[in-house]
Amino acid sequence: MNSSVSDSQLGRCSAGFSGVVTGFLSPSDIDGENRIDRLREMGFEEGLDVEILHHNPFGKDPIAVRIGSMTIALRRSEANLIEVSAA
Amino acid sequence: MTQTSAISDDAQQRVIAVVGNPNCGKSALFNALTGLRQKVANYPGATVERRTGELTGLSDFVLIDLPGTYSLTARSADEEVTREVVTGTHAVEARPDAIVSVVDATNLSQHLRFVLELRELGLPMVVALNMTDLAAREQIAIDAGALAAKLGVPVIETVAVRKKGLDELKDALSQAVLAPPPSPLDVGDSVRDRQRAARKIASSVTISEGIGHKTTRQLDRFLLNPVIGPITLFGLLFMMFQAVFSWAEAPMDLIEGGIGSLQSFFAGALPDGLILSFLNDGILAGVGAVVVFLPQILILFLFILVLESTGYMARAAFIMDRLMASVGLNGRAFIPLLSSFACAVPGIMAARSIANERDRLTTILISPLMTCSARLPVYTVIISAFIPNEDVSGFGLQGLVMFGLYITGIIAALVVAAVLKRTVAQGETDTFLLELPKYQSPNLRFVLIGLYERARIFLRRAGTIILVSTIVLWALAIYPVAPEGASEPDIAYSFVGMIGGALEVIFAPIGFNWEISVALVPGMAAREVAVAALGTVYSLSGSEEMIEAGLVSVLNSAWSLPTALSFLAWFIFAPQCLSTIAVTRRETGGWKWPGFMVAYLFALAYGASFITYQLASYMLA
Numbered sequence: 001m002n003s004s005v006s007d008s009q010l011g012r013c014s015a016g017f018s019g020v021v022t023g024f025l026s027p028s029d030i031d032g033e034n035r036i037d038r039l040r041e042m043g044f045e046e047g048l049d050v051e052i053l054h055h056n057p058f059g060k061d062p063i064a065v066r067i068g069s070m071t072i073a074l075r076r077s078e079a080n081l082i083e084v085s086a087a
Numbered sequence: 088m089t090q091t092s093a094i095s096d097d098a099q100q101r102v103i104a105v106v107g108n109p110n111c112g113k114s115a116l117f118n119a120l121t122g123l124r125q126k127v128a129n130y131p132g133a134t135v136e137r138r139t140g141e142l143t144g145l146s147d148f149v150l151i152d153l154p155g156t157y158s159l160t161a162r163s164a165d166e167e168v169t170r171e172v173v174t175g176t177h178a179v180e181a182r183p184d185a186i187v188s189v190v191d192a193t194n195l196s197q198h199l200r201f202v203l204e205l206r207e208l209g210l211p212m213v214v215a216l217n218m219t220d221l222a223a224r225e226q227i228a229i230d231a232g233a234l235a236a237k238l239g240v241p242v243i244e245t246v247a248v249r250k251k252g253l254d255e256l257k258d259a260l261s262q263a264v265l266a267p268p269p270s271p272l273d274v275g276d277s278v279r280d281r282q283r284a285a286r287k288i289a290s291s292v293t294i295s296e297g298i299g300h301k302t303t304r305q306l307d308r309f310l311l312n313p314v315i316g317p318i319t320l321f322g323l324l325f326m327m328f329q330a331v332f333s334w335a336e337a338p339m340d341l342i343e344g345g346i347g348s349l350q351s352f353f354a355g356a357l358p359d360g361l362i363l364s365f366l367n368d369g370i371l372a373g374v375g376a377v378v379v380f381l382p383q384i385l386i387l388f389l390f391i392l393v394l395e396s397t398g399y400m401a402r403a404a405f406i407m408d409r410l411m412a413s414v415g416l417n418g419r420a421f422i423p424l425l426s427s428f429a430c431a432v433p434g435i436m437a438a439r440s441i442a443n444e445r446d447r448l449t450t451i452l453i454s455p456l457m458t459c460s461a462r463l464p465v466y467t468v469i470i471s472a473f474i475p476n477e478d479v480s481g482f483g484l485q486g487l488v489m490f491g492l493y494i495t496g497i498i499a500a501l502v503v504a505a506v507l508k509r510t511v512a513q514g515e516t517d518t519f520l521l522e523l524p525k526y527q528s529p530n531l532r533f534v535l536i537g538l539y540e541r542a543r544i545f546l547r548r549a550g551t552i553i554l555v556s557t558i559v560l561w562a563l564a565i566y567p568v569a570p571e572g573a574s575e576p577d578i579a580y581s582f583v584g585m586i587g588g589a590l591e592v593i594f595a596p597i598g599f600n601w602e603i604s605v606a607l608v609p610g611m612a613a614r615e616v617a618v619a620a621l622g623t624v625y626s627l628s629g630s631e632e633m634i635e636a637g638l639v640s641v642l643n644s645a646w647s648l649p650t651a652l653s654f655l656a657w658f659i660f661a662p663q664c665l666s667t668i669a670v671t672r673r674e675t676g677g678w679k680w681p682g683f684m685v686a687y688l689f690a691l692a693y694g695a696s697f698i699t700y701q702l703a704s705y706m707l708a
Contacts, residue, residue: 034160035518040278041157042520043197045286053304054311058409062418062519064311069194069299071307071523073405073418078518 373557415508443517
């Protein structure tokens with residue numbers, strides 16, 4: 001884990017959060033690596049602005065996230081693989 | 088319009104694969120290049136069928152439209168198709184001679200990462216920088232020449248929906264297949280390496296960054312609002328079902344009137360006998376009873392096509408994900424399930440975009456519980472005959488009953504899904520990860536083409552399966568001829584009467600008479616045939632006045648209310664048509680799951696009808 005004090009996991013933030021992607025949790029196995037690759041393929045990358053635009057009306061999970069110029073819907077468990085720091 | 092198979096064509100034809108991320112306008116570009124009619128949708132996974140077509144004006148080029156994917160690491164069945172084809176490992180598809188890599192100009196660095204991955208294949212390639220009109224509106228400016236130099240392949244600016252840049256793209260393609268393949272780029276081979284390289288290239292060729300899609304953000308503020316969002320979604324679905332009833336009334340009356348006057352015309356012009364019976368009782372009563380539902384089916388598809396092409400469907404999946412998660416599915420399953428309201432066959436095929444095998448299986452197994460448009464004719468006839476056309480606090484009672492039938496199907500599907508996920512499809516639930524595309528105004532041309540295709544398919548079915556089963560049924564209902572001085576209507580002595588009598592033993596506890604039992608058999612071919620069959624059976628067993636009054640009033644006098652309700656309950660679950668069984672077999676690779684599906688649906692249908700009939704009989708007694 002390479003998280004510093006100011007870092008947080010995206011999945012723990014509430015709607016309205018705005019910040020920068022600082023990294024990804026170090027994967028513990030091949031499955032974790034796959035999940036992070038998948039997030040990268042959907043546009044998540046270090047240094048990009050990230051913003052939680054919406055959450056699901058029935059229980060706040062999944063969330064809709066703006067990353068770069070895309071909007072991605074994902075579950076909080078997945079978003080927790082992404083490390084962010086508030087802007 | 089020619090549809091050509093890339094596999095069987097002569098060696099002279101060059102095969103070009105169209106590849107790109109979901110939502111890059113790939114299918115629209117394919118349509119524009121081939122003139123082939125294809126549905127354009129905004130949600131990932133719209134392209135699940137194999138689509139090929141000759142390049143217009145260049146008939147020695149065959150284009151193949153591959154499912155949209157974010158990378159060549161396949162995560163679902165349809166992405167696997169793309170990977171296998173472009174790497175030349177697909178079982179039947181030959182490796183393409185070149186690739187058109189479609190890129191969304193408003194989202195350059197994201198799409199470039201995939202272009203870099205495709206470049207490693209060593210195939211000749213042309214990049215179509217698509218949606219340049221949207222990019223201009225968002226004040227994004229890209230130096231296409233500089234991009235081409237960086238990538239080492241031609242870059243053509245296109246606007247697929249306005250057919251801009253197509254000639255340039257064709258020229259570039261015909262040159263690219265003759266030239267030696269471009270030399271490889273060295274960017275490293277992890278996702279991260281490609282991501283970095285793409286970001287670097289994108290920023291060096293982007294002249295101005297743009298302001299983002301404001302409309303999309305503003306619309307989402309309402310449509311994904313915790314309160315307004317779900318209300319809008321359920322309101323839309325409710326409106327859809329109300330519209331199916333109210334908008335269709337006038338055109339349906341028109342068609343019905345037309346069929347009625349044709350029957351009167353034949354009755355007046357032809358002598359009484361077999362030919363007249365064949366035309367009036369066989370063809371017109373049977374096929375006519377189905378054709379009359381064309382307006383309703385088109386209205387349903389109109390809603391689905393518009394929701395798809397605007398980009399709203401992905402939002403619906405986002406809102407529904409929580410609900411789906413509670414039964415162990417994910418929001419992605421909402422898209423195939425909503426398509427299943429039109430027809431389960433495209434719905435089951437759209438399930439290919441679900442990565443997790445068990446989730447996909449569960450989605451396939453419950454999709455027949457979504458009330459498909461073929462069941463509309465059945466519901467409409469029974470509701471028109473038995474439910475009074477009254478207003479209940481502003482809403483038509485008939486529409487409300489229809490809505491209730493749909494809801495019952497949905498609830499049943501959720502319960503079945505929850506049970507399946509705990510038994511036969513056990514395992515960890517897949518996550519939900521979906522791009523929410525920009526909103527677009529629905530493309531009128533594509534909606535109209537989609538509707539035209541649906542009308543064609545429906546009428547072709549009416550002219551083939553339904554016509555044939557109607558004629559066979561008519562013949563079985565005529566022979567053998569009743570004995571002299573028979574007390575019952577002639578049909579009671581025919582083969583149909585005998586089959587119905589035998590089946591009635593099974594179906595009597597759920598209130599079905601022999602006429603219904605007979606109609607269920609051809610109803611397996613296509614569900615709307617059940618209505619056609621009832622039309623034929625009652626037309627042959629009834630008097631002239633009854634025929635003129637139409638099927639609705641015939642049923643009204645022939646059935647009790649409990650029977651009608653039981654019949655409705657049956658069709659919520661009714662074991663599906665042959666095409667659904669066939670597509671399930673194809674998609675699950677064997678007879679095990681279609682067999683399971685038929686068995687569980689039959690059990691549910693019988694159980695629901697039994698309870699409905701017994702309860703209604705008891706309460707009305």
